[in-house]
Amino acid sequence: MTNNRNDNVNTRNLVVDILLAVTRDGEFSHIAIRDVLDKYRYLPKQDRAFITRLSQGTLERMIELDAIINQFSKTKVKKMKPVIAAILRSGVYQLKYMDSVPDSAACNEAVKLTVKRGFSGLKGFVNGVMRNIARNLDQIKLPDADKEPEKYLSVRYSVPEWIVARFIRQYGKEACEKSLEAFLQPHPTSVQVDTDRISMEEITASLQAQGITVTQNPEIKRALFLSGYEALDEIEEFENGLLYVQDTASMLAVEMAAPKPGDTVIDVCAAPGGKSVYAARMIGETGHVESRDLTEYKVAMIEDNIERCQLSNMTAKVWDATEFDASAEEKADVVIADLPCSGLGVIGTKTDIKYNASEEKIQELAALQQEILQVVCRYVKPDGTLLYSTCTMTKEENEENVHKFLETHTEFELEQMRQCFPYEGCDGFFMAKMHRK
Structure with missing residues (x-):
């Protein structure tokens, strides 16, 4: 599992590079992993899978791994050199969570890496900690569930x-x-299907013929769950826009807004454009979706998706949602305001969020959301709909923000509100539908 091309690529060493990029240099984990996999494309499939699993798993379980190491090491993780912390964390992850790796291999490779990285003087320390943990894995103590x-x-x-x-x-x-x-549960990929171009039966049969596991989404007629594939961009139906990756809760939010054929929809913070695409498919050729975001880069992502999904009733525009756009005043039957948030509902797929969030950021984001709502509500026609949503689980950004908004905007009334939780088979997600009287 460790080498390729003249034995000069050590997969565990690449994992240490990824861990350092994230924990020491502040890189996003998906970017750090992608950069390494791009650079070593020639590695065999199982080596690439090993790198992904070990780096993602170590980052996902880092608080638990640190607690285990601290039980068996006189030097606490916080006081260790970053390289040694990374070697031990990934080593202990292999001991506890990777049955395919023998304990002896996990320990020996950790010692080899310590030498390879120029810390020969610490190989005895690393060896001692790893072997001690390996011997006592079933003796690890968690904090007391009743007392703490x-x-x-x-x-x-x-x-x-x-x-x-x-x-x-x-x-x-x-x-x-x-x-x-x-x-912490693995979840299948949730996709919406362009049922205007292909039936659910046809696309299911085609995906299954490619060896992909397909199940119908019980909540949404035009959505599927996929697993057991290598890479999305190698699936033709994804490349030609018949499939679009989108979480169940995000689709439910658009369904709550209920855009009708012929409606005008403005999506104010739209990138990469999933809700806009879903709305465009609901409103048909006679309607129009204008999908906006703050930067050229984000709008380019939306435009890529418009092209890939072959949508003639959707356009993209660079616009700062905090700035009022007079040309859009009272023009929209539906305004979708899925606003920047703390993201605590998507920790399962974006591990970095739990290490980077803070109480201060939550308060700042709640204030920004309020500021944007004050502006974009003016785009809703009388008798139109304002949909507010976030992918987080904090009352300040969700229910409290809705009530604050309604207190100052008596022309709107609340029709529906829902907090989705991750154990319901979707992201942690909030949605509220408000009607302009």
Whole structure:
């Protein structure tokens, strides 16, 4: 599992590079992993899968791994050199979570890496810690669940304690634990299907013929769950826009907004454009979706998706949602405001969020959301709909923001509101439908 091309590529060493890029240099994990896999494209499939699994798993379980290392090491992880911390974290992940790796291999490779990285003097230390953990894996103590429930859940599910405390305070202990557990479950890819161009039966048969596992989404008629494929961009139906990756909750939000054939829809923070694409397919050729975002880069992503999905009733535009656009005043039957948020509902697919979020950022984002809502509500026609949504689980950004908005905008009334939780088979996601009287 370790070498290729003259034995000069050590996969575990590449994983240490990825871990350092994320934990020391502040790189996003998906970018760090992608950069390494792009550079070593020639590696065999199982080596690439090993690199992905070990780096993602180590980052996902890092709080638990640190707690384990700290039980068996006199030097705590915080005091270690970043390289040694990365070697030990990835080593302990292999011991605890990768049955395919013998304990002896995990220990020996950690020692070899320590030497390879120029820390020969610490090879005895690394060897001692790794072998001690390997011998005592079933003796590891978690914090006491009754005496320190927040600390226990934090270590068990590798989520910072302040987020655990927040979830318990706002949603109760049961919803908190079920959500944390769901974040760690592997989930299939959720896709919407362009049923105007292909039937659900045809696309299911075609995907299954390619060896892909396909199941119908029970909540949404035109959506499927896929698993067991190598890369999305190697699936022809994805490349030609018959499939679009989108979480169930995101599709449910558009369905809550219920755009009708012929409607004008403005999506104000749209990139990469999933909700716009879904709305465009609901409103037909007589309607129009204008999909906006802040930068040329984001709008280029939307335009790529318009082209790939072959949508003639959707256009993209660079626009700052905090700036009022007089040309759009009272022009939209539906305004979709899926606004920048803390993202605590998508920790399961975006591990970095749990390490980078903070209470300050939550408050800043809630204020930004309020500022944008004050502007974009003016684009809704009388008798039109304002859909507000986020992919987070904080009351400040969700229910409280809706109530604050309605207090100052009596021309709107709340029709529906829903907080989705990760254990419901979708992202943690909030949606509220408001009607302009």
